[in-house]
Amino acid sequence: MARKIKKDVTLGVQLKFICGECRIPQKHVVLTSYEDCIAEEGFDSQTSYQIVQCLNCEALCFRSEYEDSESHSYDMSTGEDYYWSTEHIFPHRTAGRFKIKDSFTLPPGVGKAYDELVSAMNAGQTILAGLGIRVVLESVCVDLKAEGDNLFKKINGLLKLNAITESDVSILHKLRALGNTAAHEAKPSSPEQLDLAMNVIEHLLLGTYIHPRLASSVFRS
CATH class of the missing domain: 1.20.120 (Four Helix Bundle (Hemerythrin (Met), subunit A))
Known part of the structure; x- marks a missing residue:
């Protein structure tokens, strides 16, 4: 196994997800990131660890995104490959539940x-x-x-x-x-x-x- 750590591969990338402060989907920008890249025989993966900031309220949060060489499939109806990744955001807001004010x-x-x-x-x-x-x-x-x-x-x-x-x-x-x-x-x-x-x-x-x-x-x- 070969591991390589890269820095700021996703710097400046804009993403849209629920902001923990605005409580609605907002655009966020990656301020800094570290990419953990692993290469094995017949299998590659990358996990990106990011500090991101809401472009509306400027609140910060942590985001990670994982993808590997098997994170794709073939769509027979379109004749094209499609790809996916696994995303985690902290603090969690996947269910859209926010703490009550005060x-x-x-x-x-x-x-x-x-x-x-x-x-x-x-x-x-x-x-x-x-x-x-x-x-x-x-x-x-x-x-x-x-x-x-x-x-x-x-x-x-x-x-x-x-x-x-x-x-x-x-x-x-x-x-x-x-x-x-x-x-x-x-x-x-x-x-x-x-x-x-x-x-x-x-x-x-x-x-x-x-x-x-x-x-x-x-x-x-």
Whole structure:
């Protein structure tokens, strides 16, 4: 095997993908790159590691692109070869799920659980995301000191603390069941289930932490 590292082969190349700040597809430009080129008998590959910048908001992110000598096929209908590559972008945004505004103000334990849940969602890790839903619920209950020796009782304890409404209770119990299934059966949740669960979780975080904090700073008496 022969390996060769090249620098800035893709410098200046423009790409279009979802920007983590703009939250919509935007043009990005490669600021610098290192290409890891490997040559073996009958097989060649190249991985490009890039620092890229959004041309709209100037936010930075990391991108890698992998291709090899087998990343092509023949299209019999057109009579032409077509090629493909494998792309990874960090922070993940493959599912297009972005953190709620001001999530950095969440309590440390809640914020850490929420951050990892968003990462699992965007990485397409449906089992871990289902578990993450439960962990975020648990962390909120612990932070608010909801009474109970299990999550079922703690969710009901949130109602006694007036942190949630009666209608919220039934929804949160469904989320608890979703987390139980992921934990005990290693069963992935559907994209529709996870998307709805995330909406509910984020509504809980906004109503419990972020909106009250903003209200206290905006409407000062």
